[in-house]
Amino acid sequence: MLFEKNDRILFIGDSIGDYDRWRPKGESADGWGTSYVADVAQMLQSTYPEYRLRIMNVCTSGDQTRDLLARWDEDVMKNQPDWVCMMIGINDVWRIYDCPDRPEMGVGIEEYEKNLEKMIADTLPHVKGMVLMTPYFMELNKEDSMRKTMDLYGAVVKKLGEKHGILTIDTQKMWDDFFIKGDLHPHAVCWDMIHPNTVGRKVLMRTFLKAVGYEW
Amino acid sequence: MLFEKNDRILFIGDSIGDYDRWRPKGESADGWGTSYVADVAQMLQSTYPEYRLRIMNVCTSGDQTRDLLARWDEDVMKNQPDWVCMMIGINDVWRIYDCPDRPEMGVGIEEYEKNLEKMIADTLPHVKGMVLMTPYFMELNKEDSMRKTMDLYGAVVKKLGEKHGILTIDTQKMWDDFFIKGDLHPHAVCWDMIHPNTVGRKVLMRTFLKAVGYEW
């Protein structure tokens, strides 16, 4: 597995990882909240109790890359993680489509890439490694305007992951595959096509754990 | 306009018309709730104050045609309406897609038609008229499985409307047109593609009012 004894693992992102995690930092069995991050943390600690893995959750609902950038020092660097796991971008795109009357709410793709690049470049020298996850939108129609945009932002994540040699998880593909395998409509997992219910969070959890070499 | 002085107008349906209407019957400026039904009622009473129109809202969140049938006597006939306005079917379809592990939750299309037919036949002899509205799903991709099914249920409504000579409003077409006109993604109106925000409710209101000959 990617993680080693006594490693400090930090998750940062938006509401997908938040789900009532504690402030200022989500730690411990109760503090991680109820997101896939909590599921991942519980699986790691219960399967590898002897590793004493330290898992910290600083995901915040509604955040965009702009917000992460603003709190990166305080929430990431000061916590001295060995690993930084990040899924960000859903709100960068979503605000473009759900607030059409307020154009300053969204984050354009150039700024998105620049923000990501800066966070990665600032962090890599100080950590053992990072794990990147693409943003997603559970719309199956790839011609849908918001899905199309989300795919472009996901491509940015994959491009930067490749450039920096970072393990990158394609969560959009994960959902596409899951709905096909189960012959399910996205509404079976959530009504807003963004926030997975408890079943959907296990899909994310398992995908993450497989990617980092967790052994069942 | 369709409605005449002292007419009693009753709205029945699901959450689209509920939005916290009062129980057992939503009447008066506060009692109609905050749905498009409330908007319609307020427009009718404020534009035609001299008509003394009586507007009653008995829409209930989550209801399917099965539920309406069960409470038709109590909630419709006993209120002696001159007009019955009905939008029902969203939940008949939705439950098929969001509860795939509990097949008894949805309502099949044959039962749906039978339920509608019975309600219409039982009612028409006792009222001045009815207004039917199709169910809808704000997914723009007509190949989406749930959208496709919803369109079939909508077709049933239109078929019965024609058969019985009832004024029928195609709300699915209304949304399709609205998103095209505004170059909007459905998430601009709601995240779950079902429950319109306050702007979306005004779209429904205006469509209804135009259909019944309201004069601005």
Next chain:
Amino acid sequence: MLFEKNDRILFIGDSIGDYDRWRPKGESADGWGTSYVADVAQMLQSTYPEYRLRIMNVCTSGDQTRDLLARWDEDVMKNQPDWVCMMIGINDVWRIYDCPDRPEMGVGIEEYEKNLEKMIADTLPHVKGMVLMTPYFMELNKEDSMRKTMDLYGAVVKKLGEKHGILTIDTQKMWDDFFIKGDLHPHAVCWDMIHPNTVGRKVLMRTFLKAVGYEW
């Protein structure tokens, strides 16, 4: 219609426009509150979705011209509106009559005019235009002391509107006409003759929209 594509429209005033609008600024489908301002905003966005009109509500319950003056820079100018729509004065007059033991609570007519004049003069050079609405009191008896005073304050609004060439709406006349047309007592719309119920708010909404050239 008065408003053009991408226009920024700001409403300022007292409780008549507040009704739980969000702080510090009421924006978006939920943020406008439930006043006539919200109704107007929803109508504009649902009828002209392609205009991308930006509507901001900074009305505050209880405010008098004194209060508006004090927050004009922060709440109006900093928001860079293209249009400023203002109804103010009810509380300037009301406090004179409901707090007879505390004379400092009301605002005299000279101060009222001076305050209005300053707000208009400061604003006009920076906007496409303003819309003024007179204050009102839903007492039908024009000899009633408070009604008589309110009419004087309304006359000030109309005078200043004319002087500056601003579109001005006579809301007092609107109520007088509405009650006559519907043969209604003011208590049919509200018990305190100030705060309209949901039906009354639609009267205000329609009057405003007609004045600005909205097309149904």
Next chain:
Amino acid sequence: MLFEKNDRILFIGDSIGDYDRWRPKGESADGWGTSYVADVAQMLQSTYPEYRLRIMNVCTSGDQTRDLLARWDEDVMKNQPDWVCMMIGINDVWRIYDCPDRPEMGVGIEEYEKNLEKMIADTLPHVKGMVLMTPYFMELNKEDSMRKTMDLYGAVVKKLGEKHGILTIDTQKMWDDFFIKGDLHPHAVCWDMIHPNTVGRKVLMRTFLKAVGYEW
């Protein structure tokens, strides 16, 4: 004074006498609520402590003569009062004017008189006496439609009081006189012209006490 040692005095009516009185019967220093009835009870017990007057408050918000009739046995006769003090009728009239779309909500003047007559006739043989109070509307313009109607209902009370030789208090005149004496607008006492604030309740209290011969 009208009342004698150990007398049982019962007040019945609508919200004017309710103001959070206890259920099923408002008794004792806390139980009377905060209406003029409570003020009267407190004055009687504090000025004549040796009388051991028993004061019972069964006024209920929203009640009309219809409601009183329905609960007369339970709430009046079973409590075996020596004196019954009644102010009723405001809601009989008010509903006619604030619910124009629901005509069954108001009580017509014939039914009003019939209801009053029955309550008086059923009660007089079993009590030492009754005290009647007219309903009122704090509109000063006697040509106002609702005020005009209220005056007619008040005339019925006075007629029946005279017919049965019952002490009758003209509360409408009381308000008219009070506003003139103080040069006050009705809004100084309440915004809805029905429910007096704490100052207005003292006006009612003093008028009642003077009528029954209370000595300061």
Next chain:
Amino acid sequence: MLFEKNDRILFIGDSIGDYDRWRPKGESADGWGTSYVADVAQMLQSTYPEYRLRIMNVCTSGDQTRDLLARWDEDVMKNQPDWVCMMIGINDVWRIYDCPDRPEMGVGIEEYEKNLEKMIADTLPHVKGMVLMTPYFMELNKEDSMRKTMDLYGAVVKKLGEKHGILTIDTQKMWDDFFIKGDLHPHAVCWDMIHPNTVGRKVLMRTFLKAVGYEW
């Protein structure tokens, strides 16, 4: 009556005058709270509406003379009263008896007199007059230790009242007389022998009003 047109009358003291009065200053029909001060204010405004009396309540639960002294400038002088009505001392004495393990909680009689003297001397030159009320304890046994002490503090008030020619009300005597007249145990008015119920508050109100020459 003592008070004249447009007079500003301020009440200061402890919980006996507080009973949920508004902060920072209790004004208006709702703001006076529910103490005897509120009853007095309501009686003055309802009986002499043309006087436009301004009544301010700054009594605070738990206060002793020490507390009043500390806030005298802010709460009394800045409000520019014409009349200052003060009842203080109950808590100065009470804390001696209910907190025997914390001797610093009570206020000794020398300090009590000094505090009173200072407040009076500082105030008299700036007002039309003051009204003093003695503290009280509703224990009928004059040999009770706390009653005995309270009587000594009451004597201080009377002494200072006489010295400065201030109208002084003996509230202890008032309670003694009231219980005798009504053949009542103090528990009929309150369980703690300090905080009168609504009936008891009317006793205080009437005593105050009679002392200041109010005419019924």
Next chain:
Amino acid sequence: MLFEKNDRILFIGDSIGDYDRWRPKGESADGWGTSYVADVAQMLQSTYPEYRLRIMNVCTSGDQTRDLLARWDEDVMKNQPDWVCMMIGINDVWRIYDCPDRPEMGVGIEEYEKNLEKMIADTLPHVKGMVLMTPYFMELNKEDSMRKTMDLYGAVVKKLGEKHGILTIDTQKMWDDFFIKGDLHPHAVCWDMIHPNTVGRKVLMRTFLKAVGYEW
């Protein structure tokens, strides 16, 4: 000590033993509430853990002998106690003095004795024994009207205790002694002279435990 291994001990009475005990029966460390009964139960179980004493609390705030009689079968006999400990009578007397306008609220001394006699006679044949406690009023002046009456009711308890050979505790004497020993005013223990604070409850606890032969 009076109690033996596995004994079932039941306490019945009024608010003095209630203090939020659980319903329908107060058992276990949390269920006894916070009265002296709870203190006694905790002392017995912590000092004699090997006795497995079963302690049940069915005291109810506000109860008089009338109320106990009505629920004696359900609350006492059905619980099959070995010992019944009872303190009742405070409310029988108190209501006479705090509700002078409602004479049916108190319980006269003849009825009091009759009620007690019946409860004792019905119970003694079925239990190992009873413990009686007199009611009390923490007024030190024996000439106070309510204290005088309370002493008469206490004398009834002592008479019946003697008659039936029941262990009887004079709680009134206990308070008198306590206040003298500590040179304390009753307000040091409670403001209403009935409900002891946590210190006062320990006085009751120790008195009870000493009477039943508890060894520290």
Next chain:
Amino acid sequence: MLFEKNDRILFIGDSIGDYDRWRPKGESADGWGTSYVADVAQMLQSTYPEYRLRIMNVCTSGDQTRDLLARWDEDVMKNQPDWVCMMIGINDVWRIYDCPDRPEMGVGIEEYEKNLEKMIADTLPHVKGMVLMTPYFMELNKEDSMRKTMDLYGAVVKKLGEKHGILTIDTQKMWDDFFIKGDLHPHAVCWDMIHPNTVGRKVLMRTFLKAVGYEW
């Protein structure tokens, strides 16, 4: 894996499976609560979405075998499960040790076995199979009195499982192994040694899933 397409799987037991599951039956992503049962259900549905497994949770906090027996028909048989998974017995033992003064609260080992036997015998003919789990106590000292008793009850479960050929999971052994593997004190998983935190629940989940042949 043990479970097949469209299987109905029911979990019954005590608080270990409850954790706020919905009433009357815990179904769907939100309805299962937050126990290991919920984790198991989410894993099954997310890994085998095409199986359409129906998972029902009827575990109830505090239940003993007595309680399960009483509701077996209603909660188990009427739900027509294909599989019944049961962990029960913790409260049968726990009450013996935490309520030493109330011996009727615990369930003796003979009754425990009889209850289990009856539930199994009644159920097996109607289902595809059962899964049994032993009760546990996270005390590592096997000489601890409650641990010793719990082991005896666990032995009963294993004996019956063998007798009826039912898949049986030894959860006590699972905890023992887990604490050794991780060199952890039981307080790392919970303070009461009964209710696992979110990490501990994943231990239970994984143990269950491995036993039923789930493939990661």
Next chain:
Amino acid sequence: MLFEKNDRILFIGDSIGDYDRWRPKGESADGWGTSYVADVAQMLQSTYPEYRLRIMNVCTSGDQTRDLLARWDEDVMKNQPDWVCMMIGINDVWRIYDCPDRPEMGVGIEEYEKNLEKMIADTLPHVKGMVLMTPYFMELNKEDSMRKTMDLYGAVVKKLGEKHGILTIDTQKMWDDFFIKGDLHPHAVCWDMIHPNTVGRKVLMRTFLKAVGYEW
């Protein structure tokens, strides 16, 4: 007894002494909270009312020696106690065992001793004396890892107590003895083996009182 007339006795420690004591300082019958400290205070004041003992509770849930050190000046020295009673250390040890992934949470034994030593040395010159209590863990198995550690910390307390000639209470031995005497499992007193229920708190109270020479 150890304590003398007018002595000021301060208790400091963790949750065992907190149980909702008031902030910033727990004083008076209500302010001490519901811990054994409250029981002790109530016993002292009720048995020795003439001593006027001043008892102050500054115990805070969750505190370790580190926290006490940080607030020693503010919470101990500024209150000028004659006696300081301290039980601290449970959380120093507990965090080591319940937060294995966060090693900075516990307090090592060297730091523990250093912290204690400093508090004692700083305090002794200013007080009549101190009372020390060892920390405890209600696990009966002395080989349990956390119990073993707690015993080591307890030994430190006893060592320092002896070194400085301070009265020291071995609370661990107290629990061991209590469970043996009563043949009880620790779960009879609390589920987490740390926080005693109301019965267990009386065990602590009695042990403390016996140690300080309290006479029943």
